[in-house]
Amino acid sequence: MTTEATSTELHAFTESWREWHRAQEARLAAPHGFLAVTGLHWLDDRPQRFPDAPGAWHTGAEGVVVALDDGEELVVDGTPVRGEHRFGALPERGGVDAIWGDAVIEIARRGGHDILRPRHPDAPLRTAFSGTPAYAPHPRWAVTGRYIPFDTPRPTTVGAAVEGLEHVYDAPGRIEFTLDGRTLSLTAFPGGGAGRLMVLFTDATSGVTTYAANRSLIVEPPAADGTVLVDFNRATNLPCAYTDLATCPLPPAENRLPVAVEAGQKIPRERGGS
Incomplete structure (x- = not known):
């Protein structure tokens, strides 16, 4: 791959991310968002x-x-x-x-x-909303993973942003991937829409540069061979990152990644982020 091609591809990758990020912000700050x-x-x-x-x-x-x-x-x-x-x-x-x-x-x-x-x-x-801080997008955080379905969906109970509240999801499977040379996995929940998946996770940046309780990532439907794209550049804050008037679910224990995912949205300014 030539330097010019690499530069062109990075530009296209960045522009695609910016369009996605603008859409996320628009939904959050809509008149009834x-x-x-x-x-x-x-x-x-x-x-x-x-x-x-x-x-x-x-x-x-x-x-x-x-x-x-x-x-x-x-x-x-x-x-x-x-x-x-x-x-x-x-x-x-x-x-x-x-x-x-x-x-x-x-x-x-x-x-x-x-x-x-x-x-x-x-x-x-x-x-007063002025936008959500985020890491600059980079292709290194978009990794190819493999979706492994469970024999039957597993009822999975998780905590919530509201103390004492619990959410129950039927987890259809898990996603395995490699990041920085480490093999990792995330339990996936239904993501809305046919075949889409949603993962809730924390990582070593949580509570430092990213929101402590959770971040969310939508994964498009797996290919026939189970291949999925896990693009952490598109890791988003849930509403509880901005306001206490939310009942957001917390990640299951196995979704606490032991690596620093320096990608996606950061701590909102509303919570002291910069």
Whole structure:
């Protein structure tokens, strides 16, 4: 490979990463993205009112219910609702977005609990956002790995950013790869979309230059021979890296890498990063 070709390829690699990074930042800082969240409210069988949402909310065996006051209105699935509205039982990691003026009220189920997470475009965390620091991308951190499926998916319980909360994932397999001459592996979880995988991990940079609790990496569907691309340049922060109003899962113990992955997103400025 010529020096010119190498330079050209590095430029293309860098531009592709920059486009990806801009898209990540845009989703995070969208008018109703995670930086717009103003509260994390835990629902139970007692009707509760919150300063950043309309009505009185409670939950039970049949799911979340809101009782709106006179003159209050939510739009659910495009339909205006008034008075009492029943959202029904929500699946784990599922949710519904209800529109309230220029805000969105997220009704969700996390770790076996029903929660309310209002999202307001004028939230200070969102309006002050100036971007996420990241390592400069480099091809050395994009390694070819091999996906090894389990005979059957393994239920895997992990902790959460909220103390006492747990998440359970059905891990379909693990990914083996070599980094800096060391053979390593990561347990993979479903990544959304047909065949995609998601890994949660920490490494020797965690708590130093990258967020201490976790980072996330999406891996595209394996090839027929199990080959996958593990591109740590695209390691992202989860919402809990920016705000305490998140229930993000923590990595399983085996996903604590003993090497320094100096790639991907760093500690957000909101947590003292630079």
